[in-house]
Amino acid sequence: MSVFVNGDLISENQIQAEIERIRPDYLRAFPDKDQVAQNSQMRSWAAENLIESQLIRQDALRTIELPDEEAVRNRLKKLIEDSGGKDSFDQRMSESDVNLSDVKGDIATGLQVEKYLELIRSRVVTPTSLEVDDYYHGNKENFIIPEQVHAAHIVRHIEGFRDKAASRLEIERTYEKIKNGTPFEELLLTETDCSDGGSDLGYFSRGEMVQEFEDIVFDLSIDEISPVIESPFGFHIAKVYDHRSQSYASIEELHDHLLEHIIEDRYNTELELQVDLLKKKAEIEIVEDDAAEMTRPETTDHRPNDYKKELNSLLIKPAGPDCNLSCKYCFYLEKSDLFDQSSLHRMDLNTLEELIRQAMTQSGNHI
Numbered sequence: 001m002s003v004f005v006n007g008d009l010i011s012e013n014q015i016q017a018e019i020e021r022i023r024p025d026y027l028r029a030f031p032d033k034d035q036v037a038q039n040s041q042m043r044s045w046a047a048e049n050l051i052e053s054q055l056i057r058q059d060a061l062r063t064i065e066l067p068d069e070e071a072v073r074n075r076l077k078k079l080i081e082d083s084g085g086k087d088s089f090d091q092r093m094s095e096s097d098v099n100l101s102d103v104k105g106d107i108a109t110g111l112q113v114e115k116y117l118e119l120i121r122s123r124v125v126t127p128t129s130l131e132v133d134d135y136y137h138g139n140k141e142n143f144i145i146p147e148q149v150h151a152a153h154i155v156r157h158i159e160g161f162r163d164k165a166a167s168r169l170e171i172e173r174t175y176e177k178i179k180n181g182t183p184f185e186e187l188l189l190t191e192t193d194c195s196d197g198g199s200d201l202g203y204f205s206r207g208e209m210v211q212e213f214e215d216i217v218f219d220l221s222i223d224e225i226s227p228v229i230e231s232p233f234g235f236h237i238a239k240v241y242d243h244r245s246q247s248y249a250s251i252e253e254l255h256d257h258l259l260e261h262i263i264e265d266r267y268n269t270e271l272e273l274q275v276d277l278l279k280k281k282a283e284i285e286i287v288e289d290d291a292a293e294m295t296r297p298e299t300t301d302h303r304p305n306d307y308k309k310e311l312n313s314l315l316i317k318p319a320g321p322d323c324n325l326s327c328k329y330c331f332y333l334e335k336s337d338l339f340d341q342s343s344l345h346r347m348d349l350n351t352l353e354e355l356i357r358q359a360m361t362q363s364g365n366h367i
Contacts, residue, residue, distance in 0.1 A: 003047055004285040005054040010047070018046035047286070055278040057109065060116035067111040075107045120274055124266045132258050136251045143249045146205040150242040151217050153199060154184075154192045157234040161193055171228050171235040184225055184239050193234070203244070213238070 003010040019042050026042050033041070083089040093103065127135070136143070154174055156167040174191045178184055188199050206214055212231040220226055220240040229236040251258075 001043070001047065002287045003051060004283075004287070005051055006058060006282050006284075008054055008058065010050045010054060014050055015043065015046050018050055019043060022046060022049070051279075051284060052275050055275060055282060056116065057113055059274075059278055060112045061109065064112040064115045067108055067115075071111055072104055072107050075111065076104060079103070079107070117271070120270050121267050123270050124263055127259060127262045127266075132255060132262065133251060135258055135262055136254065140248060143254060145244075145247050145249055147218070147246045148203045148205050148244045149217055149220075149240050150203045151201050151220075151238050151240045152184075152188060153194075153201060153213075153236045153238040154188055155194055155199075155234055155236045157193045159233075161234075167234050168228075168230075171237065175228055175237055178225060178237065184237075203242070 001012055001015055003015075022042060022045060026038070026045075030038060030041075080086055080089045083092060093099070154171070156162075156171045156174075158164050158167050161167065162170075170191075174187055177187060177191075192199055201209075206218065208214075209217070210231045210233065213229055213236060216226050216229050217238050217240060220238070220243075222240055222243055224240055226236070226238040229238065
C-alpha cells in the first residue's frame with residue numbers, strides 16, 4: 001500500500017513501522033480477534049494515523065514560522081545528550097546514512113508541529129469547578145474503589161526451596177506455634193521465605209493475588225489469622241490488619257486528575273475537528289499494491305488499458321456525500337448511473353444491494 005496526501009508519499013515501509021509501533025497496545029486491547037482481522041485493522045489504523053500526522057505536518061509547515069537558529073541548536077544539543085554524547089550521536093547518524101543538515105531540518109519541522117499543536121491546545125477552555133463536579137457525578141461508576149484488605153503472610157515456598165512435603169511440615173510447625181501463643185508478627189520475621197520485606201502485602205483488591213489465597217483472606221475478620229493455605233507457590237498463613245468495603249473515590253481526591261482529564265479530552269476534540277477540516281480540503285489517494293501496478297504506466301509491467309483484475313472479493317468502504325478521496329481504483333467512479341440525484345459518492349442500502357448484485361454477476365457468484 002502507498003498513500004499520497006496532497007502529493008506527499010507515505011510509503012509501505014512507513015506503514016509497516018507504524019503497525020509495529022501500535023501492535024503491543026492493539027494486541028492488549030483486542031487479544032481475542034483472529035490474526036487476519038488483527039492485521040487488517042492494524043494496517044488500516046496505521047495508515048490513518050500516518051495520514052493525520054502528515055496533514056498536521058503539512059499545515060504546520062504552511063502556517064507556522066520557521067524556528068530561529070538558537071531554538072534548533074538547543075534542541076539538537078538535547079538530542080545529542082539523549083543519544084549518549086556526540087560520539088554515539090555521530091555513530092548513529094553514520095549508520096543511518098543521515099547528515100547533520102537533515103537532522104536540523106527535521107528538528108525545525110518538529111518545532112513547527114509543536115507550536116501548531118500548542119495553538120490548538122490554547123483553544124481549550126479550562127473547565128469550571130461546576131463542570132468538574134458534573135463530570136464526576138455523571139461518571140461516578142468509573143471512580144469505584146473496590147473492596148480491599150491489608151494483610152501479611154508467612155510463606156513457605158516450594159519451587160527452588162524444598163519439596164512440597166517439607167514445606168507443608170515447616171508451615172504446620174509454624175501454625176502450631178501461633179496456636180500456642182507465639183505472636184504472628186514475631187514469626188513473620190523468622191519463619192518465612194520472604195526475606196526482602198515482602199511479608200506485608202499492603203492493601204490489595206480481588207484479582208491481585210492467587211485465587212486460593214484470596215478466597216480465604218477476604219473472608220477473614222480484622223486481626224484474624226488464617227489456617228494454612230495451599231497455593232501454587234507453596235503454603236501460607238495470613239493475618240488481616242484492615243478491611244475496606246467497596247467505596248467511591250471522593251471528588252476532592254480526584255479533582256486535579258479530573259481537571260486534567262477534561263482538558264485533555266477537550267484538546268483531543270479540538271485536534272480531531274482540525275484534522276477533519278484538513279481532510280475535507282485534502283487530496284488523499286490510497287493505492288493498493290495491485291492498483292498501483294495498474295495505474296503507473298512508467299513501470300515495466302505494461303498492461304492494456306482494458307485490463308481487469310479477476311474479481312474474487314469485494315470491499316465495501318464507508319462513504320458519504322462528503323467523501324473527498326480520489327482513489328484511482330475506486331469502483332464508485334465507474335457506477336455513475338447509480339448516482340442519479342447527485343454525482344457525490346453516496347452509499348445507501350439500494351446502492352449497496354445493486355453493487356453486490358453486479359459484483360456477484362461479474363464474478364460468476366464465486367466471491
